[in-house]
Amino acid sequence: MKRQKRDRLERAQSQGYKAGLNGRSSEHCPYQSMDARSCWLGGWRDARDDKQSGLFK
Incomplete structure (x- = not known):
């Protein structure tokens, strides 16, 4: 169950990025x-x- 929760939160972070x-x-x-x-x-x-730090244009 922890694996599913971690994957869901990692996906949310990635989508936010x-x-x-x-x-x-x-x-x-x-x-x-x-x-x-x-x-x-x-x-x-x-x-x-x-x-803002210039890593992406």
């Missing part, structure tokens, strides 16, 4: 549960930081 790179707003988070939403927003923030 992709959304951040594509310039989507954090308001468009598709997750309702706090765990998944937190991971999605964490990925979104990481992508925005990476983009």
